[in-house]
Each structure stands twice: as structure tokens, then as C-alpha cells.
Amino acid sequence: MQFTSADFQRNVTKALNDPHLQQALKRGMHGFVDKRAEAAAAVPEFERLRDEAREIKDHTLKYLDYYLERFEESVIRSGGHVHWAADAIDARNIVLEICRKANARSITKGKSMAGEEIDLNEALEAQGFEVVETDLGEYIIQLAKEPPSHIIAPAVHKTREQVTELFHQHHRALGFEQRQTEVTALVDEARQVLRKKFLHADVGITGANFLIAETGSNVIVTNEGNGDLTSTIPRVHVVTAGLEKVVPTLEDMTVLMRVLARSATGQEASTYTTIFTGPRREGDEDGPEEYHVVLIDSGRTAILETDFKEILRCIRCGACLNHCPVWSSVGGHAYGWVYSGPMGAVLTPLLKGLEATRHLPNACTLNGRCEQNCPVRIPLPAMLRKLRHRQYEDNLTGATTRYGLNVWAYLAKRPALYRLVTNVAARTLFLLGKRRGRFSRLPLAGGWTRGRDLPAPQGATFHSQWRARNSS
Amino acid sequence: MSESREKVLTRVRRALGRGSLDERTCSQLAARISSPPTLTRIDFTEDAVERFVIKARGEAATVARIADDQEIPDAVAQYLKSHNLAAKFVAAPALRSIDWPQHLDIDFGTTRGEHESGVTPCLAAVAETGSVVLLSGVQTPTSLNLLPDNHIVIVRHSQVLRNFEDVWRQLRERDAALPRAVNFVTGPSRTGDIEQTIQLGAHGPRRVHIILVDDTEA
Structure with missing residues (x-):
């Protein structure tokens, strides 16, 4: 997929002026926050589960080599294959080779963020395979030729009307003459189209919510059941997963599963949670004949080495996106790559480099809601601040901002001077803005006043008001 | 390799600032796998069976309660009739032993989606979430859980467990290795991908019906 994080500001302007997107966000996003809050409040164990989830992830990362080798051993014992991919090219080549060997023509896919990361669909299509995404949201954006805009709701940026047009355009040739406008009818039409794809696929490719070292299994949670159909019907099942998905045991997975469903959609459990272990067994009438897991590094070990390793705890629930005021205003595409919102603003710079992504860590108000709602307690705001700091050190911060920061730092280190300057500034602005009480234009503050007025100061600075209050 | x-x-090892793990650490980690830590469960005081029924219904499954195994064929027939479905279905080979009446047209085996309805047993049910636990196997093909529009699952009171952890214990006692697929199903298939409007019947069954048999000794 195209990588446009460098154009973040342009993407944002486009997003804010896109009436379809704004309508879709308004219609789609209000439910997530309330449902998560209700689900968290419904169980007194929730905060303890979050602590345990964090500990499990930290423990596994600390001994990642051990758990990966144990996982591999368990997969082999159950008759499956494990492939190690150092980077995206490796990963694509491994999957292509499996598909070629299987003489595959048609491939169904369950949603996989790792698959998105490595541009798997493009690679498969370029080699002539027919690739069909089966998660309804992923299917919609595949028809629209767009990347996902949300981890768990990839088509949340599309309105119903846009889906109507997409389906009409693509399904007419398949005998669906009528334009469907109701959600029920649209879902039913997609069900019929995709059912045929499921039944005729040679290879099914899915991601993994978790990999279990103890049993050599991959776990997939879905509400649609598309992951199960993709893993059950084709002759070959391929799992693409980042290294950090491994957990020690079924018990560890259970804790993570409990916080995942609640944080993502506010459910106690997703409709389908399935543990897949190896290929079909002797005498089985269904299930794949081959089971492959592709373990993808592609930048993860480089993160493990740094202060940012806590981002590897991420279980891709989407809660930080749902609770982010920036994401909620501009949607996911503005971020310019696979991941968006707070976790994307941390992960994308780490995986794709600080320079082309320098706007992302700054697209944050540091309100802290992402961390408050993160099931594995990733300190996202602190990480975003750290990335900003690193940008400054690497000279990636813009000249005006640098100049401003330097001036502020100079003053902040000299309290007497700071008080003098702020006093003068506050009084001057008070006198200038006395009549209207606000400014609609101000030198050096164009970025602020272009979209809204700046309220005029009330005369005294916070420091002097505080002192007056405490002495009275 | x-x-x-x-x-x-x-x-990985370089990132963690060390070489291969020493033997002692490896055996500690192996012990953590062979006897997993006790972690936080979702606790509840109500009766497991009653909670299972409430939770399953809350996720849009339907539940019919019967007194013993002999009533299973009638309960299945009644359900099909009440939804205007044909008295024809695919059943897991594991259910051959039930004394099915002549008027029900049953295929024992798997399906490629040509069956409107399917009937399966389960390994267990989970009261915590209202889920049923279905294993793949010769006697219980996974396709039955996914392809028919109507999925009827037979659950016995004695199969209802409180938490997921109880299922793990049972799976480990059953066999050292897991079957190919362990499906936890909580109500019918659904999607919220169009404007976050929940719609049932996305790709899997449109309906999940649980026939709950009271097999406790009176």
C-alpha cells in the first residue's frame, strides 16, 4: 500500500473536508467508547486483568526466544510448519512459495494486520492469484481499493450509501441487479458472494490474535466467522503473525482474550474464538491438509532493543483509536499507513523511520485517554513525547517550532525573566483585547486563529493569580 | 534450519542483551508452561447452568430446556417446524446413537453448505460467556458449526463449566494434544462493519439454538 505519512497535514485537511468521511465517523464511532466503558464496569476483575495482561506480555517478551522456539516445536509436533521471516520480503516470498506449491488459484483471507504490513495482497495478485478478503469490512475496502482505516473496523470510514454503490458496481456482473440500500440486504448480498469464494478457495490466509507456545496453536477471534471458514475449508491454511503474538499457555491467552473483547467492542467474548492446531487429523472429513505459520520480524526485534519495547505488548484492540480525539476527527487514512491513532503514531515511526513520519507523534493532544483505556497499559502519551524529543534531537523538528521551543526553554530556565515577560505579554494582550474579549488574528499565532478565536487574557498571569490566592 | x-x-537475543538462556531459566520457563500460573477469572455466584442460559440468550442464541435425552429428536423437530424449516438436516456422526424417528431426514457426516440446518454435540459450555465449545474430529466435523444457516447444539447440564480455565483442564485430561480446531461459539454470526450496525448472519449460522438437557440425577 502507499505510504503517505509524510503528507499527514495534507491528508488531514482532506479528511476534515470529506463530507462522506465525516458522516461515517459521526454515525459509526459513538458506540465504541460507551460499550467499552460498560464492559469494563461490569466486571470488578477488569483492572486486575489489565495488570495481568501487561505482566504476561512483558514476561513473554523478556523470554521471547524461548517461547518462539517452544511454539515452533509444538507446531511441528502437531504436523504443521513454521517459517521465519526476517523482513517483509521474506514473508511475502514464503507465502508465495506455499501458494505456488499448492497449485493455488483462489485464496481467501481473514483479516491480518501483519498481512497488511507486508503488502501481501498486492504480492499475491501480482503473481496471478485471486485474493478475496472475507471480513466484511476488509472486503468493502478491497473493492474500494483502499487500505483499512481502523484495526477492528476497517471500513468504518465508509457510509452505507458508499457500500451500496460499491456492491452494485462489483456484484452486478454476478447477477445482483438490484441496488441494496439497507444494511440487512447488503450483508446478505456479501454473504452470498463470499460463500462461493469460501467454498472454492485453495488456500486460506489468516492472521493470529495469539500464538500459544504450549500447544503450537494460533487463536483467531471474529464475530463474523470468516476466520473459521478461511481456516477450515481450503486445502492449505497459512497464518501470518508478528513475533510478538506468542504467549506461553492457554491460561495466559485467556486473560488477554478477556481484555481484548471488552476493550475492542465491549463484548464479553467475540462470537467466535477458535484455537487452531495443525492440519486435519487422520479420518477428519474437513480442515486443511497443510498448516503453516509465518513468524514475521520485520522491525519488531529492532523495537525490542529500545525504550519503545512496550509497544510490542499491543494486542490490536483499537481502543486507543476509539478514544483518541484526533483519530475521531480525521479517521485512519490520514496517518498514511496500516496503523493509525495513538498506537499507529508510535508504531509507524518505529517501523518506517522517524523522518517520513515526523507529523504523527505531534498529532496528539496528550489528553491521555489512550493510555487510560489500553488493555495492556502501554504508556502511549509518554512514548509520543519521547518520539517528539527524539525528533528534536535528530533535527527533524521544523525551524519555527525549534525556534519557539528554544525561546521558551531560555525563559523557562530563568524564572524572574519568565515572570517579567509573561506579565508584560498578559497585560498587553489584556489591554489590546479588552473591547472584544478575544482575538481573531494575532502575529505568530496564525495556526490557532485560522480556525478559532483566541480568548484575551484577563490581565494577570497564572503565577501571579496563584500567589495572590495563596497569600489571601 | x-x-x-x-x-x-x-x-531477539541481541535485543534482549544476552545470549541463549541458561538451563536453569529454561527449566523454570518449561515449568511455567507445564503448570500454568493461576490468573484472574471472571467470578460469579449464580448457578453455572442458569448463567449460561442468560448469557447465551443475551448473545442472541435461543435455548430450549428438556428433561432427558429421549426428548432430543422432538426438540429438534419442533425447532425446525417453528421456523418453517424442512425436517432435513446434517448431524454430526457422534449423534448416530440417538434414536431418531423416521420422519426426520438426516445425513450423518460433514457438509459443504448444502444443508440448511445442522445438529451437533459439544465438548462443554462456558457459563462465564454463554459459549459452547466444539471440537473438530471424525465424529464431529467442524463444517457443521459454520456452514448451515441454522446450528442446533445439544448441551447437557453436566457439560456446563464455569470458566474457560475449566475447559483447558478438561482438554488436557482428554488428550495431551489439542484437536485441530476448538471452536468457542457465542450466539449467531454477526457483523458491525456497515456503519457499526449489528447484523446477524454474516458468514456463519444465522441462528444458534441450544437444546439443554437436564441430566442431573433427581
Whole structure:
């Protein structure tokens, strides 16, 4: 997929002026926050589960080599294959080779963020395979030729009307003459189209919510059941997963599963949670004949080495996106790559480099809601601040901002001077803005006043008001 | 062993600032796997069976309660009739032993989606969430859980467990290795992908019906 994080500001302007997107966000996003809050409040164990989830992830990362080798051993014992991919090219080549060997023509896919990361669909299509995404949201954006805009709701940026047009355009040739406008009818039409794809696929490719070292299994949670159909019907099942998905045991997975469903959609459990272990067994009438897991590094070990390793705890629930005021205003595409919102603003710079992504860590108000709602307690705001700091050190911060920061730092280190300057500034602005009480234009503050007025100061600075209050 | 495998494992160890783990640490980690830590469960005081029924219904499954195994064929027939469905279905081979009446047209085996309805047993049910636990196997093909529009699951009171952890214990006692697929199903298939409007019947069954048999001794 195209990588446009460098154009973040342009993407944002486009997003804010896109009436379809704004309508879709308004219609789609209000439910997530309330449902998560209700689900968290419904169980007194929730905060303890979050602590345990964090500990499990930290423990596994600390001994990642051990758990990966144990996982591999368990997969082999159950008759499956494990492939190690150092980077995206490796990963694509491994999957292509499996598909070629299987003489595959048609491939169904369950949603996989790792698959998105490595541009798997493009690679498969370029080699002539027919690739069909089966998660309804992923299917919609595949028809629209767009990347996902949300981890768990990839088509949340599309309105119903846009889906109507997409389906009409693509399904007419398949005998669906009528334009469907109701959600029920649209879902039913997609069900019929995709059912045929499921039944005729040679290879099914899915991601993994978790990999279990103890049993050599991959776990997939879905509400649609598309992951199960993709893993059950084709002759070959391929799992693409980042290294950090491994957990020690079924018990560890259970804790993570409990916080995942609640944080993502506010459910106690997703409709389908399935543990897949190896290929079909002797005498089985269904299930794949081959089971492959592709373990993808592609930048993860480089993160493990740094202060940012806590981002590897991420279980891709989407809660930080749902609770982010920036994401909620501009949607996911503005971020310019696979991941968006707070976790994307941390992960994308780490995986794709600080320079082309320098706007992302700054697209944050540091309100802290992402961390408050993160099931594995990733300190996202602190990480975003750290990335900003690193940008400054690497000279990636813009000249005006640098100049401003330097001036502020100079003053902040000299309290007497700071008080003098702020006093003068506050009084001057008070006198200038006395009549209207606000400014609609101000030198050096164009970025602020272009979209809204700046309220005029009330005369005294916070420091002097505080002192007056405490002495009275 | 592939080149990439060594490369990745070397990178992991370098990132963690150490070489291969010593034997003692390895055996500690192996022990953590063979006897997993006791972690937080979702606790509840109500009766497991009653909670299972409430939770399953809350996720849009339907539940019919019967007194013993002999009533299973009638309960299935009644359900099909009440939804205007044909008295024809696919059933898991594991259910052959039930004394099915002549008027029900049953295929025992798997399906490729040509069956409107399917009937399966389960390994267990989970009261915590209202889920049923279905294993793949010769006697219980997974396709039955996914392809028919109507999925009827037979659950016995004695199969209802409180938490997921109880299922793990049972699976481990059953066999050292897991079956190919362990499905936890909580109500019918659904999607919220169009404007976050929940719609049932996305790709899997449109309806999940649970026939709950009271097999407790009176």
C-alpha cells in the first residue's frame, strides 16, 4: 500500500473536508467508547486483568526466544510448519512459495494486520492469484481499493450509501441487479458472494490474535466467522503473525482474550474464538491438509532493543483509536499507513523511520485517554513525547517550532525573566483585547486563529493569580 | 534450519542483551508452561447452568430446556417446524446413537453448505460467556458449526463449566494434544462493519439454538 505519512497535514485537511468521511465517523464511532466503558464496569476483575495482561506480555517478551522456539516445536509436533521471516520480503516470498506449491488459484483471507504490513495482497495478485478478503469490512475496502482505516473496523470510514454503490458496481456482473440500500440486504448480498469464494478457495490466509507456545496453536477471534471458514475449508491454511503474538499457555491467552473483547467492542467474548492446531487429523472429513505459520520480524526485534519495547505488548484492540480525539476527527487514512491513532503514531515511526513520519507523534493532544483505556497499559502519551524529543534531537523538528521551543526553554530556565515577560505579554494582550474579549488574528499565532478565536487574557498571569490566592 | 530462523533468534537475543538462556531459566520457563500460573477469572455466584442460559440468550442464541435425552429428536423437530424449516438436516456422526424417528431426514457426516440446518454435540459450555465449545474430529466435523444457516447444539447440564480455565483442564485430561480446531461459539454470526450496525448472519449460522438437557440425577 502507499505510504503517505509524510503528507499527514495534507491528508488531514482532506479528511476534515470529506463530507462522506465525516458522516461515517459521526454515525459509526459513538458506540465504541460507551460499550467499552460498560464492559469494563461490569466486571470488578477488569483492572486486575489489565495488570495481568501487561505482566504476561512483558514476561513473554523478556523470554521471547524461548517461547518462539517452544511454539515452533509444538507446531511441528502437531504436523504443521513454521517459517521465519526476517523482513517483509521474506514473508511475502514464503507465502508465495506455499501458494505456488499448492497449485493455488483462489485464496481467501481473514483479516491480518501483519498481512497488511507486508503488502501481501498486492504480492499475491501480482503473481496471478485471486485474493478475496472475507471480513466484511476488509472486503468493502478491497473493492474500494483502499487500505483499512481502523484495526477492528476497517471500513468504518465508509457510509452505507458508499457500500451500496460499491456492491452494485462489483456484484452486478454476478447477477445482483438490484441496488441494496439497507444494511440487512447488503450483508446478505456479501454473504452470498463470499460463500462461493469460501467454498472454492485453495488456500486460506489468516492472521493470529495469539500464538500459544504450549500447544503450537494460533487463536483467531471474529464475530463474523470468516476466520473459521478461511481456516477450515481450503486445502492449505497459512497464518501470518508478528513475533510478538506468542504467549506461553492457554491460561495466559485467556486473560488477554478477556481484555481484548471488552476493550475492542465491549463484548464479553467475540462470537467466535477458535484455537487452531495443525492440519486435519487422520479420518477428519474437513480442515486443511497443510498448516503453516509465518513468524514475521520485520522491525519488531529492532523495537525490542529500545525504550519503545512496550509497544510490542499491543494486542490490536483499537481502543486507543476509539478514544483518541484526533483519530475521531480525521479517521485512519490520514496517518498514511496500516496503523493509525495513538498506537499507529508510535508504531509507524518505529517501523518506517522517524523522518517520513515526523507529523504523527505531534498529532496528539496528550489528553491521555489512550493510555487510560489500553488493555495492556502501554504508556502511549509518554512514548509520543519521547518520539517528539527524539525528533528534536535528530533535527527533524521544523525551524519555527525549534525556534519557539528554544525561546521558551531560555525563559523557562530563568524564572524572574519568565515572570517579567509573561506579565508584560498578559497585560498587553489584556489591554489590546479588552473591547472584544478575544482575538481573531494575532502575529505568530496564525495556526490557532485560522480556525478559532483566541480568548484575551484577563490581565494577570497564572503565577501571579496563584500567589495572590495563596497569600489571601 | 533456515537462515532466517537463526537471524531472527539472534536478533531477539541481541535485543534482549544476552545470549541463549541458561538451563536453569529454561527449566523454570518449561515449568511455567507445564503448570500454568493461576490468573484472574471472571467470578460469579449464580448457578453455572442458569448463567449460561442468560448469557447465551443475551448473545442472541435461543435455548430450549428438556428433561432427558429421549426428548432430543422432538426438540429438534419442533425447532425446525417453528421456523418453517424442512425436517432435513446434517448431524454430526457422534449423534448416530440417538434414536431418531423416521420422519426426520438426516445425513450423518460433514457438509459443504448444502444443508440448511445442522445438529451437533459439544465438548462443554462456558457459563462465564454463554459459549459452547466444539471440537473438530471424525465424529464431529467442524463444517457443521459454520456452514448451515441454522446450528442446533445439544448441551447437557453436566457439560456446563464455569470458566474457560475449566475447559483447558478438561482438554488436557482428554488428550495431551489439542484437536485441530476448538471452536468457542457465542450466539449467531454477526457483523458491525456497515456503519457499526449489528447484523446477524454474516458468514456463519444465522441462528444458534441450544437444546439443554437436564441430566442431573433427581
